[in-house]
Amino acid sequence: MRLPLLALLAKEPAHGYELKQALEQTFGGAYPSPNIGQIYVTLGRLEKDGLVRAVDVEQSNRPNKKVYYLTAAGRERLETWVDEPSEGPRVRDEFFMKLVLAPLTGVADRMALINRQRRHYLGQMRELNELAAATDPANRVAHLLVEGAMMHLQADLDWLQRCQEEMA
Amino acid sequence: MSGPEPVVRTVNLVKIYQTGGVPVTAVDGVDLRVDPGEFVAIMGPSGSGKSTLVHMLGGLDTRTSGEIWLDGKRVDTLSESAWAVLRRDKVGFVFQFFNLVANMTVADNVELPALLSGATPRQARERREYLLGALGLAERADASPAQLAGGEQQRVALARALANKPSLLLADEPTGNLDSRNTRDVLRLLGEVHRDGQTIIMVTHDARVASLADRVVSLLDGQIVDDGAIPRPVRRPRGGAGDVVELRS
Ligand SMILES: Nc1ncnc2c1ncn2[C@@H]1O[C@H](COP(=O)(O)OP(=O)(O)O)[C@@H](O)[C@H]1O
Ligand SMILES: [Mg+2]
Numbered sequence: 001m002r003l004p005l006l007a008l009l010a011k012e013p014a015h016g017y018e019l020k021q022a023l024e025q026t027f028g029g030a031y032p033s034p035n036i037g038q039i040y041v042t043l044g045r046l047e048k049d050g051l052v053r054a055v056d057v058e059q060s061n062r063p064n065k066k067v068y069y070l071t072a073a074g075r076e077r078l079e080t081w082v083d084e085p086s087e088g089p090r091v092r093d094e095f096f097m098k099l100v101l102a103p104l105t106g107v108a109d110r111m112a113l114i115n116r117q118r119r120h121y122l123g124q125m126r127e128l129n130e131l132a133a134a135t136d137p138a139n140r141v142a143h144l145l146v147e148g149a150m151m152h153l154q155a156d157l158d159w160l161q162r163c164q165e166e167m168a
Numbered sequence: 169m170s171g172p173e174p175v176v177r178t179v180n181l182v183k184i185y186q187t188g189g190v191p192v193t194a195v196d197g198v199d200l201r202v203d204p205g206e207f208v209a210i211m212g213p214s215g216s217g218k219s220t221l222v223h224m225l226g227g228l229d230t231r232t233s234g235e236i237w238l239d240g241k242r243v244d245t246l247s248e249s250a251w252a253v254l255r256r257d258k259v260g261f262v263f264q265f266f267n268l269v270a271n272m273t274v275a276d277n278v279e280l281p282a283l284l285s286g287a288t289p290r291q292a293r294e295r296r297e298y299l300l301g302a303l304g305l306a307e308r309a310d311a312s313p314a315q316l317a318g319g320e321q322q323r324v325a326l327a328r329a330l331a332n333k334p335s336l337l338l339a340d341e342p343t344g345n346l347d348s349r350n351t352r353d354v355l356r357l358l359g360e361v362h363r364d365g366q367t368i369i370m371v372t373h374d375a376r377v378a379s380l381a382d383r384v385v386s387l388l389d390g391q392i393v394d395d396g397a398i399p400r401p402v403r404r405p406r407g408g409a410g411d412v413v414e415l416r417s
Binding site: 111115118119120121122123125126127128129130132147150153154157158161164165168 | 209211212213348352355373374375376378379380381384386388393394396397398399400401
Protein backbone atom coordinates (compact mmCIF):
# COMPACT_ATOMS: atom_id res chain seq x y z
CA MET A 1 0.00 0.00 0.00
CA ARG A 2 3.03 2.28 0.31
CA LEU A 3 3.17 3.47 -3.27
CA PRO A 4 -0.56 4.08 -3.72
CA LEU A 5 -0.45 6.25 -0.60
CA LEU A 6 2.50 8.20 -1.97
CA ALA A 7 0.59 8.67 -5.22
CA LEU A 8 -2.46 10.02 -3.41
CA LEU A 9 -0.29 12.38 -1.37
CA ALA A 10 1.39 13.63 -4.54
CA LYS A 11 -1.97 15.11 -5.47
CA GLU A 12 -2.49 16.90 -2.17
CA PRO A 13 -1.70 16.57 1.52
CA ALA A 14 -4.26 14.52 3.40
CA HIS A 15 -4.91 12.85 6.72
CA GLY A 16 -5.30 9.13 7.19
CA TYR A 17 -9.03 8.92 6.94
CA GLU A 18 -9.11 10.95 3.73
CA LEU A 19 -6.58 8.56 2.22
CA LYS A 20 -8.75 5.59 3.14
CA GLN A 21 -11.74 7.22 1.48
CA ALA A 22 -9.78 8.11 -1.63
CA LEU A 23 -8.60 4.51 -2.01
CA GLU A 24 -12.14 3.22 -1.65
CA GLN A 25 -13.56 5.69 -4.12
CA THR A 26 -10.91 5.01 -6.69
CA PHE A 27 -10.92 1.23 -6.62
CA GLY A 28 -14.43 0.45 -5.46
CA GLY A 29 -15.23 -3.06 -4.31
CA ALA A 30 -12.63 -4.53 -6.64
CA TYR A 31 -9.79 -3.85 -4.28
CA PRO A 32 -9.46 -4.86 -0.67
CA SER A 33 -10.21 -1.79 1.35
CA PRO A 34 -7.51 -1.30 4.00
CA ASN A 35 -8.57 -0.56 7.53
CA ILE A 36 -7.58 2.73 9.02
CA GLY A 37 -5.06 1.07 11.32
CA GLN A 38 -3.14 -0.35 8.37
CA ILE A 39 -3.08 3.07 6.80
CA TYR A 40 -1.61 4.71 9.89
CA VAL A 41 0.98 1.97 10.27
CA THR A 42 2.02 2.44 6.64
CA LEU A 43 2.13 6.22 6.99
CA GLY A 44 4.30 5.78 10.09
CA ARG A 45 6.77 3.69 8.11
CA LEU A 46 6.80 6.13 5.21
CA GLU A 47 7.49 8.92 7.68
CA LYS A 48 10.33 6.99 9.29
CA ASP A 49 11.86 6.46 5.83
CA GLY A 50 11.62 10.18 5.12
CA LEU A 51 9.17 9.78 2.25
CA VAL A 52 6.35 11.71 3.94
CA ARG A 53 6.15 14.24 6.75
CA ALA A 54 3.29 14.99 9.08
CA VAL A 55 2.12 18.29 10.52
CA ASP A 56 -0.29 18.62 13.39
CA VAL A 57 -3.36 20.64 12.55
CA GLU A 58 -5.33 21.99 15.44
CA GLN A 59 -9.05 21.35 15.52
CA SER A 60 -11.49 23.01 17.87
CA ASN A 61 -12.93 20.66 20.49
CA ARG A 62 -11.11 17.70 19.02
CA PRO A 63 -7.63 16.23 19.20
CA ASN A 64 -5.15 17.54 16.67
CA LYS A 65 -5.13 15.72 13.39
CA LYS A 66 -2.04 14.78 11.49
CA VAL A 67 -1.90 15.91 7.89
CA TYR A 68 0.65 14.11 5.74
CA TYR A 69 2.50 15.50 2.77
CA LEU A 70 5.03 14.13 0.33
CA THR A 71 8.75 14.94 0.73
CA ALA A 72 11.17 15.37 -2.16
CA ALA A 73 12.48 11.87 -1.44
CA GLY A 74 8.91 10.60 -1.50
CA ARG A 75 8.28 12.15 -4.89
CA GLU A 76 11.47 10.65 -6.23
CA ARG A 77 10.50 7.21 -4.94
CA LEU A 78 7.08 7.60 -6.57
CA GLU A 79 8.59 8.61 -9.91
CA THR A 80 10.95 5.64 -9.86
CA TRP A 81 8.02 3.34 -9.17
CA VAL A 82 5.95 4.74 -12.01
CA ASP A 83 8.89 4.68 -14.44
CA GLU A 84 9.98 1.10 -13.95
CA PRO A 85 8.18 -1.70 -15.81
CA SER A 86 6.11 -3.97 -13.59
CA GLU A 87 6.45 -7.71 -13.37
CA GLY A 88 3.69 -9.64 -15.11
CA PRO A 89 2.05 -12.53 -13.32
CA ARG A 90 3.81 -15.86 -13.66
CA VAL A 91 2.85 -19.39 -13.21
CA ARG A 92 4.03 -20.15 -9.72
CA ASP A 93 1.20 -22.41 -9.25
CA GLU A 94 0.80 -24.49 -6.16
CA PHE A 95 -1.82 -26.51 -7.95
CA PHE A 96 0.69 -27.53 -10.58
CA MET A 97 3.02 -28.84 -7.87
CA LYS A 98 0.22 -31.00 -6.54
CA LEU A 99 -0.65 -32.15 -10.02
CA VAL A 100 2.89 -33.22 -10.81
CA LEU A 101 3.79 -34.67 -7.45
CA ALA A 102 0.62 -36.19 -6.04
CA PRO A 103 0.44 -39.29 -8.25
CA LEU A 104 4.10 -40.06 -7.57
CA THR A 105 3.23 -40.46 -3.93
CA GLY A 106 -0.01 -42.29 -4.62
CA VAL A 107 -2.02 -39.62 -2.82
CA ALA A 108 -4.40 -38.60 -5.60
CA ASP A 109 -4.99 -39.08 -9.27
CA ARG A 110 -4.52 -36.26 -11.71
CA MET A 111 -7.91 -36.40 -13.31
CA ALA A 112 -9.61 -35.88 -9.96
CA LEU A 113 -7.30 -33.00 -9.06
CA ILE A 114 -7.90 -31.23 -12.35
CA ASN A 115 -11.65 -31.67 -12.17
CA ARG A 116 -11.84 -30.30 -8.67
CA GLN A 117 -9.64 -27.37 -9.59
CA ARG A 118 -11.82 -26.56 -12.60
CA ARG A 119 -14.90 -26.36 -10.46
CA HIS A 120 -13.03 -24.23 -7.95
CA TYR A 121 -11.99 -21.75 -10.67
CA LEU A 122 -15.54 -21.61 -11.97
CA GLY A 123 -16.73 -20.88 -8.45
CA GLN A 124 -14.24 -18.02 -8.29
CA MET A 125 -15.48 -16.77 -11.63
CA ARG A 126 -18.98 -16.76 -10.25
CA GLU A 127 -17.77 -14.54 -7.41
CA LEU A 128 -16.24 -12.17 -9.91
CA ASN A 129 -19.50 -12.06 -11.87
CA GLU A 130 -21.33 -11.15 -8.71
CA LEU A 131 -18.73 -8.57 -7.81
CA ALA A 132 -19.05 -7.00 -11.26
CA ALA A 133 -22.83 -6.92 -10.92
CA ALA A 134 -22.57 -5.27 -7.50
CA THR A 135 -20.04 -2.66 -8.62
CA ASP A 136 -21.19 0.80 -9.68
CA PRO A 137 -21.13 0.83 -13.52
CA ALA A 138 -19.61 4.31 -13.39
CA ASN A 139 -16.54 3.03 -11.56
CA ARG A 140 -14.53 2.04 -14.61
CA VAL A 141 -11.39 1.44 -12.58
CA ALA A 142 -13.09 -1.19 -10.46
CA HIS A 143 -14.63 -2.84 -13.52
CA LEU A 144 -11.31 -3.01 -15.30
CA LEU A 145 -9.76 -4.66 -12.27
CA VAL A 146 -12.50 -7.27 -12.19
CA GLU A 147 -12.20 -7.82 -15.92
CA GLY A 148 -8.46 -8.36 -15.54
CA ALA A 149 -9.05 -10.90 -12.81
CA MET A 150 -11.55 -12.67 -15.06
CA MET A 151 -9.09 -12.85 -17.91
CA HIS A 152 -6.46 -14.36 -15.65
CA LEU A 153 -8.95 -16.92 -14.45
CA GLN A 154 -9.88 -17.79 -18.03
CA ALA A 155 -6.20 -18.32 -18.80
CA ASP A 156 -5.88 -20.57 -15.74
CA LEU A 157 -8.83 -22.64 -16.97
CA ASP A 158 -7.42 -22.92 -20.48
CA TRP A 159 -4.15 -24.05 -19.04
CA LEU A 160 -5.92 -26.57 -16.82
CA GLN A 161 -7.45 -28.01 -19.95
CA ARG A 162 -4.03 -28.34 -21.53
CA CYS A 163 -2.84 -30.15 -18.41
CA GLN A 164 -5.80 -32.49 -18.68
CA GLU A 165 -5.13 -33.24 -22.33
CA GLU A 166 -1.46 -33.96 -21.70
CA MET A 167 -1.27 -35.48 -18.25
CA ALA A 168 -4.53 -37.02 -17.19
CA MET B 169 -35.33 -43.41 -10.49
CA SER B 170 -36.18 -40.56 -8.20
CA GLY B 171 -36.90 -36.88 -8.49
CA PRO B 172 -38.66 -35.10 -11.32
CA GLU B 173 -38.83 -36.39 -14.85
CA PRO B 174 -35.57 -35.21 -16.42
CA VAL B 175 -35.75 -32.85 -19.39
CA VAL B 176 -32.89 -34.73 -20.98
CA ARG B 177 -31.59 -38.20 -20.40
CA THR B 178 -29.10 -40.13 -22.47
CA VAL B 179 -28.15 -43.75 -22.01
CA ASN B 180 -24.77 -44.96 -23.25
CA LEU B 181 -24.95 -42.53 -26.14
CA VAL B 182 -22.42 -43.15 -28.90
CA LYS B 183 -21.60 -41.36 -32.14
CA ILE B 184 -19.12 -42.78 -34.58
CA TYR B 185 -18.41 -40.82 -37.75
CA GLN B 186 -17.41 -42.87 -40.71
CA THR B 187 -16.69 -40.36 -43.41
CA GLY B 188 -13.13 -41.11 -44.50
CA GLY B 189 -11.37 -44.42 -44.05
CA VAL B 190 -10.99 -44.52 -40.25
CA PRO B 191 -14.05 -44.34 -38.02
CA VAL B 192 -13.96 -41.51 -35.48
CA THR B 193 -15.67 -42.04 -32.16
CA ALA B 194 -16.87 -38.52 -31.37
CA VAL B 195 -19.14 -39.39 -28.44
CA ASP B 196 -18.26 -42.48 -26.49
CA GLY B 197 -20.87 -43.76 -24.07
CA VAL B 198 -22.40 -40.65 -22.55
CA ASP B 199 -24.90 -40.96 -19.71
CA LEU B 200 -26.33 -37.56 -18.97
CA ARG B 201 -29.34 -36.47 -16.99
CA VAL B 202 -30.56 -32.88 -16.84
CA ASP B 203 -33.46 -31.97 -14.58
CA PRO B 204 -36.02 -29.21 -15.22
CA GLY B 205 -34.59 -25.77 -14.56
CA GLU B 206 -30.98 -26.91 -14.50
CA PHE B 207 -28.27 -24.98 -16.28
CA VAL B 208 -25.47 -27.29 -17.41
CA ALA B 209 -22.25 -26.06 -18.95
CA ILE B 210 -20.35 -28.47 -21.18
CA MET B 211 -16.63 -27.88 -21.39
CA GLY B 212 -13.72 -29.73 -22.91
CA PRO B 213 -10.93 -29.33 -25.44
CA SER B 214 -11.55 -28.92 -29.14
CA GLY B 215 -12.56 -32.21 -30.70
CA SER B 216 -13.78 -33.73 -27.45
CA GLY B 217 -17.31 -34.23 -28.84
CA LYS B 218 -19.19 -31.28 -27.37
CA SER B 219 -20.86 -30.14 -30.59
CA THR B 220 -21.68 -33.68 -31.63
CA LEU B 221 -23.35 -34.29 -28.29
CA VAL B 222 -25.60 -31.23 -28.37
CA HIS B 223 -26.39 -31.76 -32.04
CA MET B 224 -27.69 -35.22 -31.18
CA LEU B 225 -29.70 -33.83 -28.27
CA GLY B 226 -31.40 -31.48 -30.71
CA GLY B 227 -31.94 -34.07 -33.40
CA LEU B 228 -29.54 -32.42 -35.83
CA ASP B 229 -27.31 -35.45 -35.93
CA THR B 230 -28.24 -39.11 -35.57
CA ARG B 231 -26.79 -41.32 -32.88
CA THR B 232 -24.86 -44.47 -33.65
CA SER B 233 -26.15 -46.29 -30.57
CA GLY B 234 -27.69 -45.56 -27.20
CA GLU B 235 -30.82 -43.68 -26.19
CA ILE B 236 -31.95 -40.06 -25.99
CA TRP B 237 -35.00 -39.07 -23.97
CA LEU B 238 -36.58 -35.61 -23.92
CA ASP B 239 -39.27 -34.82 -21.37
CA GLY B 240 -39.79 -38.52 -20.78
CA LYS B 241 -40.15 -39.39 -24.44
CA ARG B 242 -37.70 -41.48 -26.40
CA VAL B 243 -36.52 -39.34 -29.31
CA ASP B 244 -33.46 -40.98 -30.87
CA THR B 245 -35.81 -43.15 -32.94
CA LEU B 246 -37.87 -40.24 -34.28
CA SER B 247 -38.14 -39.37 -37.96
CA GLU B 248 -36.81 -36.04 -39.20
CA SER B 249 -40.30 -34.59 -39.49
CA ALA B 250 -41.16 -35.66 -35.96
CA TRP B 251 -37.94 -33.99 -34.83
CA ALA B 252 -38.92 -30.81 -36.62
CA VAL B 253 -42.16 -30.67 -34.65
CA LEU B 254 -40.35 -31.39 -31.42
CA ARG B 255 -37.86 -28.62 -32.03
CA ARG B 256 -40.60 -26.17 -32.88
CA ASP B 257 -42.41 -26.87 -29.63
CA LYS B 258 -39.72 -27.77 -27.17
CA VAL B 259 -36.14 -27.04 -28.11
CA GLY B 260 -34.41 -23.72 -28.71
CA PHE B 261 -31.05 -23.64 -30.47
CA VAL B 262 -28.14 -21.31 -30.65
CA PHE B 263 -25.28 -22.57 -32.67
CA GLN B 264 -22.02 -21.22 -33.91
CA PHE B 265 -23.58 -20.59 -37.30
CA PHE B 266 -26.57 -18.38 -36.76
CA ASN B 267 -28.80 -19.33 -39.70
CA LEU B 268 -31.19 -16.43 -39.40
CA VAL B 269 -33.75 -16.08 -42.18
CA ALA B 270 -32.07 -13.65 -44.55
CA ASN B 271 -35.13 -11.98 -46.08
CA MET B 272 -36.89 -11.32 -42.78
CA THR B 273 -36.26 -8.52 -40.34
CA VAL B 274 -34.61 -9.17 -37.01
CA ALA B 275 -37.97 -8.70 -35.29
CA ASP B 276 -39.67 -11.26 -37.54
CA ASN B 277 -36.82 -13.72 -37.09
CA VAL B 278 -37.36 -13.60 -33.36
CA GLU B 279 -41.16 -13.66 -33.44
CA LEU B 280 -41.44 -16.51 -35.91
CA PRO B 281 -40.68 -19.41 -33.55
CA ALA B 282 -43.16 -18.06 -30.99
CA LEU B 283 -45.85 -17.76 -33.66
CA LEU B 284 -45.12 -21.24 -34.99
CA SER B 285 -45.53 -22.73 -31.58
CA GLY B 286 -48.92 -21.10 -31.11
CA ALA B 287 -48.33 -17.75 -29.43
CA THR B 288 -50.66 -14.87 -30.38
CA PRO B 289 -49.07 -12.07 -32.44
CA ARG B 290 -49.24 -9.85 -29.41
CA GLN B 291 -47.53 -12.39 -27.15
CA ALA B 292 -44.88 -12.96 -29.80
CA ARG B 293 -44.27 -9.23 -30.14
CA GLU B 294 -44.00 -8.68 -26.38
CA ARG B 295 -41.61 -11.56 -25.99
CA ARG B 296 -39.52 -10.26 -28.88
CA GLU B 297 -39.40 -6.76 -27.41
CA TYR B 298 -38.30 -8.12 -24.07
CA LEU B 299 -35.58 -10.35 -25.55
CA LEU B 300 -34.15 -7.83 -28.00
CA GLY B 301 -34.24 -5.17 -25.30
CA ALA B 302 -32.38 -7.37 -22.85
CA LEU B 303 -29.70 -8.04 -25.45
CA GLY B 304 -29.24 -4.39 -26.38
CA LEU B 305 -30.80 -4.92 -29.82
CA ALA B 306 -34.06 -2.97 -29.57
CA GLU B 307 -32.73 -0.51 -32.13
CA ARG B 308 -31.96 -3.24 -34.64
CA ALA B 309 -35.45 -4.74 -34.79
CA ASP B 310 -36.12 -3.55 -38.34
CA ALA B 311 -32.72 -4.41 -39.74
CA SER B 312 -32.13 -7.44 -41.90
CA PRO B 313 -29.66 -10.07 -40.67
CA ALA B 314 -27.13 -9.16 -43.37
CA GLN B 315 -26.89 -5.65 -41.92
CA LEU B 316 -25.78 -6.97 -38.55
CA ALA B 317 -22.31 -7.57 -37.20
CA GLY B 318 -21.42 -11.13 -36.20
CA GLY B 319 -21.95 -10.49 -32.51
CA GLU B 320 -25.36 -8.95 -33.22
CA GLN B 321 -26.44 -11.90 -35.32
CA GLN B 322 -25.40 -14.19 -32.53
CA ARG B 323 -27.52 -12.32 -30.02
CA VAL B 324 -30.49 -12.36 -32.39
CA ALA B 325 -30.03 -16.12 -32.66
CA LEU B 326 -30.18 -16.33 -28.88
CA ALA B 327 -33.32 -14.20 -28.75
CA ARG B 328 -34.90 -16.39 -31.38
CA ALA B 329 -33.98 -19.56 -29.54
CA LEU B 330 -35.70 -18.25 -26.43
CA ALA B 331 -38.75 -16.82 -28.20
CA ASN B 332 -41.10 -19.74 -27.62
CA LYS B 333 -39.91 -20.43 -24.07
CA PRO B 334 -38.62 -23.86 -25.02
CA SER B 335 -38.41 -26.56 -22.38
CA LEU B 336 -34.78 -26.94 -23.38
CA LEU B 337 -32.28 -24.36 -24.62
CA LEU B 338 -29.30 -25.88 -26.40
CA ALA B 339 -26.37 -23.65 -27.19
CA ASP B 340 -23.00 -24.30 -28.77
CA GLU B 341 -20.48 -21.55 -28.01
CA PRO B 342 -23.11 -18.81 -28.05
CA THR B 343 -20.66 -16.11 -26.98
CA GLY B 344 -17.90 -16.97 -29.41
CA ASN B 345 -18.25 -13.75 -31.39
CA LEU B 346 -19.08 -11.34 -28.60
CA ASP B 347 -17.00 -8.60 -27.10
CA SER B 348 -17.08 -8.21 -23.37
CA ARG B 349 -19.95 -5.72 -23.21
CA ASN B 350 -22.18 -7.91 -25.36
CA THR B 351 -21.16 -10.94 -23.38
CA ARG B 352 -22.40 -9.08 -20.31
CA ASP B 353 -25.85 -8.61 -21.88
CA VAL B 354 -25.97 -12.27 -22.82
CA LEU B 355 -24.91 -13.28 -19.33
CA ARG B 356 -27.58 -11.14 -17.77
CA LEU B 357 -30.31 -12.56 -20.01
CA LEU B 358 -29.19 -16.14 -19.44
CA GLY B 359 -29.18 -15.52 -15.71
CA GLU B 360 -32.69 -14.12 -15.93
CA VAL B 361 -34.25 -16.89 -17.98
CA HIS B 362 -32.48 -19.44 -15.83
CA ARG B 363 -33.97 -17.89 -12.70
CA ASP B 364 -37.34 -18.11 -14.43
CA GLY B 365 -36.85 -21.85 -14.76
CA GLN B 366 -35.36 -22.23 -18.23
CA THR B 367 -33.44 -25.48 -18.65
CA ILE B 368 -30.13 -24.83 -20.42
CA ILE B 369 -27.40 -27.02 -21.86
CA MET B 370 -24.57 -24.90 -23.12
CA VAL B 371 -21.23 -25.71 -24.67
CA THR B 372 -18.79 -22.98 -23.83
CA HIS B 373 -15.16 -22.38 -23.10
CA ASP B 374 -15.97 -18.92 -21.78
CA ALA B 375 -15.57 -19.31 -18.05
CA ARG B 376 -17.77 -16.29 -17.33
CA VAL B 377 -20.66 -17.99 -19.09
CA ALA B 378 -19.91 -21.40 -17.62
CA SER B 379 -19.80 -19.96 -14.12
CA LEU B 380 -23.49 -19.08 -14.35
CA ALA B 381 -24.32 -22.75 -14.66
CA ASP B 382 -25.35 -24.99 -11.79
CA ARG B 383 -23.23 -27.83 -13.07
CA VAL B 384 -20.25 -28.36 -15.29
CA VAL B 385 -19.86 -31.46 -17.42
CA SER B 386 -16.35 -31.99 -18.78
CA LEU B 387 -15.76 -34.02 -21.88
CA LEU B 388 -12.51 -35.60 -22.98
CA ASP B 389 -12.26 -37.86 -26.02
CA GLY B 390 -16.03 -38.21 -26.21
CA GLN B 391 -16.45 -39.28 -22.59
CA ILE B 392 -17.69 -37.47 -19.52
CA VAL B 393 -14.72 -37.18 -17.18
CA ASP B 394 -16.38 -34.89 -14.66
CA ASP B 395 -19.93 -33.95 -13.80
CA GLY B 396 -20.61 -31.87 -10.75
CA ALA B 397 -21.85 -28.68 -9.16
CA ILE B 398 -20.03 -25.38 -9.45
CA PRO B 399 -19.43 -24.19 -5.91
CA ARG B 400 -21.35 -21.11 -4.82
CA PRO B 401 -19.47 -18.32 -3.11
CA VAL B 402 -19.28 -19.17 0.56
CA ARG B 403 -18.99 -15.68 1.89
CA ARG B 404 -21.13 -12.86 0.66
CA PRO B 405 -18.45 -10.28 1.17
CA ARG B 406 -19.60 -7.08 2.70
CA GLY B 407 -16.91 -4.64 1.58
CA GLY B 408 -17.07 -6.07 -1.93
CA ALA B 409 -15.40 -9.33 -2.83
CA GLY B 410 -12.34 -7.14 -2.72
CA ASP B 411 -9.76 -9.76 -2.00
CA VAL B 412 -10.92 -11.74 -5.02
CA VAL B 413 -8.74 -9.52 -7.11
CA GLU B 414 -5.84 -9.83 -4.74
CA LEU B 415 -6.30 -13.59 -4.65
CA ARG B 416 -5.59 -13.76 -8.31
CA SER B 417 -2.50 -11.59 -8.31
N1 LIG C 1 -19.29 -34.51 -39.69
C1 LIG C 1 -18.20 -35.11 -39.22
N2 LIG C 1 -17.56 -36.07 -39.90
C2 LIG C 1 -16.47 -36.69 -39.40
N3 LIG C 1 -15.91 -36.42 -38.22
C3 LIG C 1 -16.49 -35.47 -37.48
C4 LIG C 1 -17.66 -34.75 -37.91
N4 LIG C 1 -18.02 -33.87 -36.97
C5 LIG C 1 -17.12 -34.01 -35.97
N5 LIG C 1 -16.20 -34.97 -36.25
C6 LIG C 1 -15.10 -35.42 -35.40
O1 LIG C 1 -15.64 -35.81 -34.17
C7 LIG C 1 -14.83 -35.39 -33.09
C8 LIG C 1 -15.64 -34.50 -32.16
O2 LIG C 1 -15.97 -33.28 -32.84
P1 LIG C 1 -16.88 -32.16 -32.22
O3 LIG C 1 -18.11 -32.79 -31.67
O4 LIG C 1 -17.05 -31.10 -33.24
O5 LIG C 1 -15.96 -31.67 -31.01
P2 LIG C 1 -15.97 -30.27 -30.22
O6 LIG C 1 -17.27 -29.59 -30.48
O7 LIG C 1 -15.75 -30.68 -28.79
O8 LIG C 1 -14.79 -29.50 -30.73
C9 LIG C 1 -13.65 -34.70 -33.70
O9 LIG C 1 -12.60 -35.64 -33.81
C10 LIG C 1 -14.15 -34.29 -35.07
O10 LIG C 1 -13.09 -34.23 -36.00
MG1 LIG D 1 -17.65 -27.63 -31.30
